[in-house]
Amino acid sequence: MRKLPCALLPLAVALLAVAIALDASTPTFAGPAAIETDLTISVNGEVKRVSLDEALTALNIPSVSIAIINADRIAFAHAYGKDATTEAIYQAASLSKFVAAIGAMRLVEAGKIELDQDVNDRLTSWRVPSNDFDATHKVTLRGLLSMTGGIGVPGFLGYEVGAPIPSLTDVLNGTPPANSAAVTLIATPGSVYHYSGGGYEIVEALMQDASGDPFAALMQGLVLRPAGMTASSFEQPISPNLATKAVSGHDRDGTELPGRWHVFPEHAAAGLWSTPTDLANLLLQVGRAWRGESRILLTPDTMRKMLTQQNGGPYGLGAAVAGDGSALVLMKRGQNVGYQAYLILYPAMAQGMVVMTNSDNGSKLADALLARAAAVYDWPPLPPMAD
Numbered sequence: 001m002r003k004l005p006c007a008l009l010p011l012a013v014a015l016l017a018v019a020i021a022l023d024a025s026t027p028t029f030a031g032p033a034a035i036e037t038d039l040t041i042s043v044n045g046e047v048k049r050v051s052l053d054e055a056l057t058a059l060n061i062p063s064v065s066i067a068i069i070n071a072d073r074i075a076f077a078h079a080y081g082k083d084a085t086t087e088a089i090y091q092a093a094s095l096s097k098f099v100a101a102i103g104a105m106r107l108v109e110a111g112k113i114e115l116d117q118d119v120n121d122r123l124t125s126w127r128v129p130s131n132d133f134d135a136t137h138k139v140t141l142r143g144l145l146s147m148t149g150g151i152g153v154p155g156f157l158g159y160e161v162g163a164p165i166p167s168l169t170d171v172l173n174g175t176p177p178a179n180s181a182a183v184t185l186i187a188t189p190g191s192v193y194h195y196s197g198g199g200y201e202i203v204e205a206l207m208q209d210a211s212g213d214p215f216a217a218l219m220q221g222l223v224l225r226p227a228g229m230t231a232s233s234f235e236q237p238i239s240p241n242l243a244t245k246a247v248s249g250h251d252r253d254g255t256e257l258p259g260r261w262h263v264f265p266e267h268a269a270a271g272l273w274s275t276p277t278d279l280a281n282l283l284l285q286v287g288r289a290w291r292g293e294s295r296i297l298l299t300p301d302t303m304r305k306m307l308t309q310q311n312g313g314p315y316g317l318g319a320a321v322a323g324d325g326s327a328l329v330l331m332k333r334g335q336n337v338g339y340q341a342y343l344i345l346y347p348a349m350a351q352g353m354v355v356m357t358n359s360d361n362g363s364k365l366a367d368a369l370l371a372r373a374a375a376v377y378d379w380p381p382l383p384p385m386a387d
Helices: 006-025 052-058 095-109 141-145 168-173 197-211 215-224 276-290 300-306 362-376
Strands: 039-043 046-050 063-070 073-081 320-322 329-336 339-346 351-357
Touching (some): 039 052, 039 362, 046 052, 052 063, 052 073, 052 362, 063 276, 063 362, 073 276, 095 141, 095 197, 095 215, 095 276, 095 339, 141 197, 168 197, 197 215, 276 300, 276 339, 276 351, 329 362, 351 362
Antiparallel strands (some): 063 073, 063 351, 329 339, 339 351
């Protein structure tokens, strides 16, 4: 081995010292093990600090699948519990609303629908029934996506496998075989926040009427395919091929649902099947558009509008938002019968997380995992976890 000339030794020593200092100052992103311990959960009113495996047992949750975003990439994806793999698909429940909202805003950018137009001007398959509430203010897409449209019906229960499935018109009218009430105006549009799955079914009708395409196929082209969500689908009922990859839903005591899951023909409000990795890929595109780095889905201006609170409520267009600057955060909870999930994104920091479970107790675990991740990965203080 050749020796360095004596004159170069001081320089070599100095460079080595700088390299060591830089290495020591560069933070190492913790892996999955960092969030597998020290979770705080509540079981029968008793607060416990447990490991992730202990939490699954205590809460009767068969499985949980997660994906963590850091430095604008999926840092890791991992699954825990019975038959747990990162390829398994879960019902995304109300996370569907944010995905649907992105599809709706793509149609806005394409000039097919308008954000502030009376939706009845574009609806052809059904119309919002007029009453005293819309005498001076009409129902708009902005109001529907931000939960300030004045529309009722907060959520849907779905239908057991094999039961009659209503059409979208049946759901909107509240007529059999629909098991939910009619979607109607319950407040002056734009005046107040009301969580409304019914409003998103109006969005679904609007998108289908404007495009002429069935919602599931429309969303494949508008969002799922360009976002790289290759394992996801709005098919309801789920296709036999996808059913082989789907985990069964469970109630609070851990009992599997009859037929394994419910069917949700309310696609935009609750009909997405997905994985945390697919949803994390979507969040990466959301963050990049918000930062002005991508136009794959939407322009930066449109994405920033989606992540801005609307009409004085807690929602942007499709999900709750809070904070500003580096602390700006996007939040959405999903709760279908037998499945609960959560997604969160700090777009300025390019950090976030998706949690999906197949249990009616899943929100308790999702909240604990998000709190643990916030501590481990030094996120800005979490606001109250909005739906």
